[in-house]
Amino acid sequence: MQIGEISDRSDISVRMLRYYEAKGLLRPHRTESGYRDYSPDDLEEARRIRQLANAGLTVEAMHDLLPCIISPEPTFHPCDRLRARLEAEIAKLDRKISDMERSRAQIAAYLEGLPCEGRRDSAILSSETA
Amino acid sequence: MQIGEISDRSDISVRMLRYYEAKGLLRPHRTESGYRDYSPDDLEEARRIRQLANAGLTVEAMHDLLPCIISPEPTFHPCDRLRARLEAEIAKLDRKISDMERSRAQIAAYLEGLPCEGRRDSAILSSETA
DNA sequence: CTGCACCCTGACAGCGCTGTTAAGGTCAAA
DNA sequence: TTTGACCTTAACAGCGCTGTCAGGGTGCAG
Numbered sequence: 001m002q003i004g005e006i007s008d009r010s011d012i013s014v015r016m017l018r019y020y021e022a023k024g025l026l027r028p029h030r031t032e033s034g035y036r037d038y039s040p041d042d043l044e045e046a047r048r049i050r051q052l053a054n055a056g057l058t059v060e061a062m063h064d065l066l067p068c069i070i071s072p073e074p075t076f077h078p079c080d081r082l083r084a085r086l087e088a089e090i091a092k093l094d095r096k097i098s099d100m101e102r103s104r105a106q107i108a109a110y111l112e113g114l115p116c117e118g119r120r121d122s123a124i125l126s127s128e129t130a
Numbered sequence: 131m132q133i134g135e136i137s138d139r140s141d142i143s144v145r146m147l148r149y150y151e152a153k154g155l156l157r158p159h160r161t162e163s164g165y166r167d168y169s170p171d172d173l174e175e176a177r178r179i180r181q182l183a184n185a186g187l188t189v190e191a192m193h194d195l196l197p198c199i200i201s202p203e204p205t206f207h208p209c210d211r212l213r214a215r216l217e218a219e220i221a222k223l224d225r226k227i228s229d230m231e232r233s234r235a236q237i238a239a240y241l242e243g244l245p246c247e248g249r250r251d252s253a254i255l256s257s258e259t260a
Numbered sequence: 261c262t263g264c265a266c267c268c269t270g271a272c273a274g275c276g277c278t279g280t281t282a283a284g285g286t287c288a289a290a
Numbered sequence: 291t292t293t294g295a296c297c298t299t300a301a302c303a304g305c306g307c308t309g310t311c312a313g314g315g316t317g318c319a320g
Contacts, residue, residue, distance in 0.1 A: 013278075034298060083241065164316085165268080263318100268315065270311100280302085286298090
């Protein structure tokens with residue numbers, strides 16, 4: 001698959017796909033003429049990247065995290081450092097999640113009491129999935 | 131209180147406190163000589179700002195959200211627009227939270243199976259900052 | 261009055277991310 | 291062979307955020 005198709009199927013702009021590659025995530029091979037040629041696995045990885053990006057992770061964090069997520073078989077890697085890195089990243093995620101949930105609750109609570117349109121009938125704001 | 135103390139107590143740098151003010155969040159009054167003079171309420175607001183910032187919200191989003199969080203009495207405000215804005219922001223938060231939780235779970239799962247601390251060592255981490 | 265710690269504004273600079281544009285190559289279909 | 295869609299790299303540009311530095315004022319304590 002070439003980059004345009006990957007872009008469509010991963011919801012990542014062409015620009016960003018190239019950027020991620022420049023940063024060392026995602027390494028599609030190339031056709032003889034230099035076109036990027038993505039495998040289905042590459043597409044999977046692209047989607048994971050988007051997920052991590054949506055979660056607010058930096059490219060640098062993804063760089064450490066992706067090799068873990070991409071395959072279920074951990075290999076090589078200096079373990080102490082990696083483990084520490086992952087634990088740190090999880091801690092950061094937890095902090096962020098907690099902050100977001102608190103913020104969400106406050107906004108939702110406020111919304112609940114909003115003296116708006118005719119009345120508050122269907123207060124649909126306890127959705128949890130996306 | 132002056133800015134340095136607020137900075138200490140809110141964990142927001144002096145630079146960022148001024149930045150938030152420039153952006154229209156937080157409006158401490160000034161002493162005759164021009165010093166910012168923060169009230170305890172301002173400190174509270176600063177902490178909320180930090181929380182929202184930690185949650186990954188932009189200043190622009192905070193600008194819409196803060197007046198809701200800051201006081202329990204919603205007033206004025208073009209309600210339809212505000213309501214829509216808040217709901218959108220909540221949806222965005224939900225998406226982000228969901229992505230983060232999924233990412234967290236994957237990392238944690240990987241960490242679980244890490245063949246470490248008493249095991250093989252090997253290659254160097256390719257820390258390449260392209 | 262002198263120091264020193266703190267404050268002020270303004271500007272420059274850098275990072276991370278993202279879009280856009282320019283100049284040009286590839287490929288398949290007409 | 292020409293056309294048009296798609297690809298390539300490289301560079302510029304902008305936004306949001308954040309640190310830092312310069313040049314200067316304020317305020318309190320010695």
